[in-house]
Amino acid sequence: MIQRCLPALTLIGLLLAWELLVRLGRIPHYTLPAPSLVLATLWQNFGSLAGSWWFTLKITFGALLLACAGGVLIAAVFALSRRIETALFPVAVVLQVTPIVAIAPLILIYVPSTTAALLLCTWIVAFFPILSNTVIGLRAAEPNLRELFRLYRATPWQRLRFLLVPSALPYFIAGLKISGGLSLIGAVTAEMVAGAAGRETGLASRILEASFRTETPKMFAALLLLVMTGVLIFWSFNALSRVLLGRWHATEQQRAD
Amino acid sequence: MPAPIITLDRVDKRFPNGLLALQAVSLGVAPGEFVALLGPSGCGKSTVLRLVAGLEPPSAGHIAAPALQARADAPTAFVFQEPTLMPWASVYDNVWLPLRLAGMSSAEADDRVTRALAGVGLADFQQAYPGELSGGMKMRVSIARALVTRPQVLLMDEPFAALDEITRQRLNADLLASWQAAELAVLFVTHSVFESVFLSQRVLVMSARPGRIVAEVAIPEPYPRSAAFRTSRPYLDACNELSRALEAAHADVPT
Numbered sequence: 001m002i003q004r005c006l007p008a009l010t011l012i013g014l015l016l017a018w019e020l021l022v023r024l025g026r027i028p029h030y031t032l033p034a035p036s037l038v039l040a041t042l043w044q045n046f047g048s049l050a051g052s053w054w055f056t057l058k059i060t061f062g063a064l065l066l067a068c069a070g071g072v073l074i075a076a077v078f079a080l081s082r083r084i085e086t087a088l089f090p091v092a093v094v095l096q097v098t099p100i101v102a103i104a105p106l107i108l109i110y111v112p113s114t115t116a117a118l119l120l121c122t123w124i125v126a127f128f129p130i131l132s133n134t135v136i137g138l139r140a141a142e143p144n145l146r147e148l149f150r151l152y153r154a155t156p157w158q159r160l161r162f163l164l165v166p167s168a169l170p171y172f173i174a175g176l177k178i179s180g181g182l183s184l185i186g187a188v189t190a191e192m193v194a195g196a197a198g199r200e201t202g203l204a205s206r207i208l209e210a211s212f213r214t215e216t217p218k219m220f221a222a223l224l225l226l227v228m229t230g231v232l233i234f235w236s237f238n239a240l241s242r243v244l245l246g247r248w249h250a251t252e253q254q255r256a257d
Numbered sequence: 258m259p260a261p262i263i264t265l266d267r268v269d270k271r272f273p274n275g276l277l278a279l280q281a282v283s284l285g286v287a288p289g290e291f292v293a294l295l296g297p298s299g300c301g302k303s304t305v306l307r308l309v310a311g312l313e314p315p316s317a318g319h320i321a322a323p324a325l326q327a328r329a330d331a332p333t334a335f336v337f338q339e340p341t342l343m344p345w346a347s348v349y350d351n352v353w354l355p356l357r358l359a360g361m362s363s364a365e366a367d368d369r370v371t372r373a374l375a376g377v378g379l380a381d382f383q384q385a386y387p388g389e390l391s392g393g394m395k396m397r398v399s400i401a402r403a404l405v406t407r408p409q410v411l412l413m414d415e416p417f418a419a420l421d422e423i424t425r426q427r428l429n430a431d432l433l434a435s436w437q438a439a440e441l442a443v444l445f446v447t448h449s450v451f452e453s454v455f456l457s458q459r460v461l462v463m464s465a466r467p468g469r470i471v472a473e474v475a476i477p478e479p480y481p482r483s484a485a486f487r488t489s490r491p492y493l494d495a496c497n498e499l500s501r502a503l504e505a506a507h508a509d510v511p512t
Contacts, residue, residue, distance in 0.1 A: 144337045162357070166343065248344045248387070250388075
């Protein structure tokens with residue numbers, strides 16, 4: 001029981017310590033706002049922040065969805081042909097290793113729509129873990145099971161459905177967990193670089209704006225929304241993983257031994 | 258003697274790396290016959306099975322296994338050394354797989370799947386997952402999956418080698434019961450002299466590098482064979498004869 005409450009207790013303890021530190025140390029709110037003030041600011045500004053939050057969510061999940069589609073599709077092509085993989089994998093690596101902050105300005109120049117540019121930047125960050133994991137996963141089917149499917153004269157479609165997809169699923173989920181977090185990071189980073197003002201902007205723009213005006217509590221309020229989003233993504237993908245793999249995969253088995 | 262259901266006629270197998278795994282292997286298995294292929298690890302026993310199953314082509318010689326090609330719904334039944342189950346599927350779905358691949362729906366296959374599982378004593382474990390079963394139970398699922406297509410030929414590649422002695426003896430007895438219940442020819446690969454004698458009607462002894470069949474011992478003991486057979490005179494005599502044959506075949510091979 002205590003074990004289960006431990007994370008929550010730690011968090012509450014830290015927040016209390018922060019609150020006390022600010023109050024007892026009389027730290028000005030433009031330097032470090034107390035958690036209570038952050039919450040109050042979030043409450044007061046929720047109307048304007050919610051629109052930006054929604055925008056960031058759209059970029060994050062839009063890009064993640066496209067990363068899943070693109071990553072799995074490219075992985076399937078790679079799994080079908082070693083030659084195509086050898087030819088194209090370096091391109092994927094180049095995309096992956098180039099810091100997104102460095103190429104985002106270029107993308108913003110080349111792509112006329114800011115939203116599309118942000119989606120593209122985020123996609124570049126998010127698709128690689130899904131791609132590389134799914135490629136490995138599609139090749140991970142046990143050799144004896146492959147031969148069993150050959151013996152029973154499985155069609156390519158049956159092989160894909162009953163053997164390759166289930167074998168690849170744990171790998172894909174692992175990639176998805178990484179990409180989920182990365183897509184939020186990618187979205188915020190790209191927004192920071194885009195730095196646009198106006199209605200169609202995300203939480204990163206709110207943080208930048210607040211920073212120019214030294215509205216530190218508002219920066220923290222926007223940050224809080226981002227953290228909550230990240231935690232939510234993490235939780236929901238862990239839950240998805242438990243639902244899909246819980247009964248059979250080693251990563252989700254909880255044994256006493 | 259009826260026409261054999263499996264025939265190998267002077268079959269060679271050379272691997273791409275140049276290794277000659279089999280040399281002039283000839284053997285026949287009659288319908289309904291239980292034949293063991295005995296030899297140490299690495300002598301090419303498993304390669305014989307893989308050739309019969311059509312998983313690999315021979316380099317020379319001729320293989321005929323008419324039953325395997327004749328009926329689409331009863332292809333080669335193969336039991337690997339590992340249980341080779343799909344960990345993401347229930348025991349029921351694992352046994353259903355061969356019928357499912359042949360296009361049978363769950364409703365059509367249900368009767369056969371249920372009976373195959375009951376036949377190996379796992380009627381109560383239909384919804385369990387392989388990860389929740391012991392090694393012996395997994396192997397029982399693997400055997401149920403092989404038998405669910407009602408094959409005429411069953412190829413087994415050291416299926417019980419990884420099991421403890423008690424489990425292995427139980428599975429041996431149950432395998433014989435399944436074999437007698439069906440009209441089934443079994444080609445059983447093993448490195449255990451005792452297992453080969455207990456199970457089969459005929460034991461073929463293989464030598465290593467290149468694999469050749471160097472001796473053949475008939476075990477004319479009637480079935481059903483009880484545990485008492487394991488301590489009987491004919492059993493011990495056959496074990497002795499086979500041990501000597503193995504010894505002679507591998508006298509010049511460093512181990």
